Amino acid sequence: MKHQQAVFLQEMGITHWQVRKPALFKTEQTLKQLNLSACKLLVVCTEEDAKHELMDAIINAFQIKSDQVVYCSLAQFENQQGNLPTLIWSTLGEIASSPSHQLLHSPSLAELATNAAAKKVLWKQFCAYQ
Incomplete structure (x- = not known):
């Protein structure tokens, strides 16, 4: 179930069911719940973007410590239950x-690295929330 659907059901007072034995379902194994207890920024990206050299520079510009950032795939994000951090990129x-x-939201970091206008748009989005 997508996160937005779970939030919608929760707002309606409908209890979300949990699978007792997730090991029986292969997708449940690959989409483990993220530990977001100390997370200030959730980054939904590919593995290549998470490891890109520009990522650390952007996180530093946002003035967020690297241990307060959690990276996930789109499938993990959609499967995430519970509260999400306020800031999602x-x-x-x-x-x-x-x-x-x-x-x-922004294009991939490989594209962002070569596109100054896209960097500016990302920075304006971040500043709008600060």
Whole structure:
């Protein structure tokens, strides 16, 4: 179930069911719940973007410590249950999220590295929420 669907059901007072034995389902094994307890920024991206050299520079510019950042795939994000951090950044384009979240979106970091206008747009989105 997508996160937005779970939030919608929760707002309606409908209990979310948990699978007792997730090991029986292969997709449940690959989409483990993220530990977001100390997370200030959730980055929805590919593995290549998470490891890109520009990522650390952007996180530093946002003045967020690296241990307060969690990286996940789009499938993990959509499968995530519970509360998400306020600030979410997607390098996969726009994603659906609750209006209570501050959602930043940009192209992939390989494209962002060569596109000054896209960097400016990302920075303006970040500054709008600060």
